[in-house]
Amino acid sequence: MSHNISPFHLAIPVHNLKECRIFYRETLGFTEGRSSDIWVDFNFFGHQLVIHFKPKDSDSDLHTNPVDGKDVPVPHFGVVLPWDTFFDFAETLKSQNIHFIIDPYIRFEGLAGEQATMFFKDPSGNALEFKAFKDMNQLFAK
Numbered sequence: 160m161s162h163n164i165s166p167f168h169l170a171i172p173v174h175n176l177k178e179c180r181i182f183y184r185e186t187l188g189f190t191e192g193r194s195s196d197i198w199v200d201f202n203f204f205g206h207q208l209v210i211h212f213k214p215k216d217s218d219s220d221l222h223t224n225p226v227d228g229k230d231v232p233v234p235h236f237g238v239v240l241p242w243d244t245f246f247d248f249a250e251t252l253k254s255q256n257i258h259f260i261i262d263p264y265i266r267f268e269g270l271a272g273e274q275a276t277m278f279f280k281d282p283s284g285n286a287l288e289f290k291a292f293k294d295m296n297q298l299f300a301k
Contacts, residue, residue: 171210232280236285
């Protein structure tokens with residue numbers, strides 16, 4: 160697998176730009192880039208994440224699907240991190256009193272695609288997943 164991955168660009172809706180700006184910058188520790196009155200760019204582990212203001216929907220319930228005995232929120236997004244970075248980031252999040260939807264743990268232990276994973280929401284209810292593989296060649300293993 161090539162490790163020369165092009166950065167992705169992801170724009171997500173947030174109903175409270177100020178609160179989410181603080182969350183991504185201060186709580187998660189992402190460097191802020193360009194911004195306007197309605198959007199803010201962040202360096203999301205080398206990728207470009209943009210939070211865009213969007214008024215709150217009345218239908219904001221999160222759907223879940225079962226994966227490895229856990230209710231995984233849909234939709235969600237995140238980054239596959241190096242193994243040690245994942246655990247360092249998990250400790251940082253715990254120290255920031257992040258409320259996890261799914262606490263950091265090892266999923267599919269001993270099987271193809273074994274991975275560390277964790278899920279939590281931003282203040283606007285967007286679900287994030289961060290994961291890591293001891294062996295990055297397992298990323299797309301069947």
